[in-house]
Amino acid sequence: MALEHAILVSLLEQPGSGYELARRFERSIGRFWTATHQQIYRVLGRMETDGRLAVELVPQSGRPDKKLYSVAEPGRAALAAWLRQPVEPETVRHEMAVRIRAAAFDDPAALIPEVERHRAAHAELLDRYLTGEQRDFPDLDALDTQQQLQHVVLRGGIEFERMTLAWLDDVLATLHRLSN
Numbered sequence: 001m002a003l004e005h006a007i008l009v010s011l012l013e014q015p016g017s018g019y020e021l022a023r024r025f026e027r028s029i030g031r032f033w034t035a036t037h038q039q040i041y042r043v044l045g046r047m048e049t050d051g052r053l054a055v056e057l058v059p060q061s062g063r064p065d066k067k068l069y070s071v072a073e074p075g076r077a078a079l080a081a082w083l084r085q086p087v088e089p090e091t092v093r094h095e096m097a098v099r100i101r102a103a104a105f106d107d108p109a110a111l112i113p114e115v116e117r118h119r120a121a122h123a124e125l126l127d128r129y130l131t132g133e134q135r136d137f138p139d140l141d142a143l144d145t146q147q148q149l150q151h152v153v154l155r156g157g158i159e160f161e162r163m164t165l166a167w168l169d170d171v172l173a174t175l176h177r178l179s180n
Contacts (some may be wrong), residue, residue, distance in 0.1 A: 015070035109179035119168040126161035
């Protein structure tokens with residue numbers, strides 16, 4: 001997947017300025033596709049130039065006009081073509097897993113604080129996901145197609161964090177056992 005596809009999806013969900021799009025990446029899309037503000041603005045410019053995005057200039061008092069981006073027909077066609085292409089299962093680069101294996105050649109207890117830090121970060125993210133689920137999807141029976149698909153992605157994130165927490169608990173138990 002390219003950043004262009006993530007931008008097309010986000011703008012189809014809701015048109016917005018480059019700033020608004022960058023904020024969406026920070027809040028939600030960025031959990032599964034990251035991009036810096038600079039990358040987003042560069043790709044927006046390229047997609048505007050090649051006709052995949054339409055731009056409306058919105059006047060602002062005392063500031064330059066705001067560019068409001070939406071997906072043009074060539075962008076919809078590009079997304080539809082991409083959606084129909086096969087996707088290979090993803091491989092994961094997991095530095096923590098390599099560090100855990102490396103602990104066999106040093107003091108396993110030395111890794112405990114770092115694993116605890118990771119566990120706290122994943123627990124915090126799970127809490128944010130669960131809070132967002134309650135806020136954004138209070139009535140699961142009333143969800144439209146877009147909301148159902150957003151919710152299923154969120155549920156995947158929730159389950160991933162739960163699995164990660166269970167695994168980190170197992171890692172911590174193993175490190176503590178090996179340290180005694």
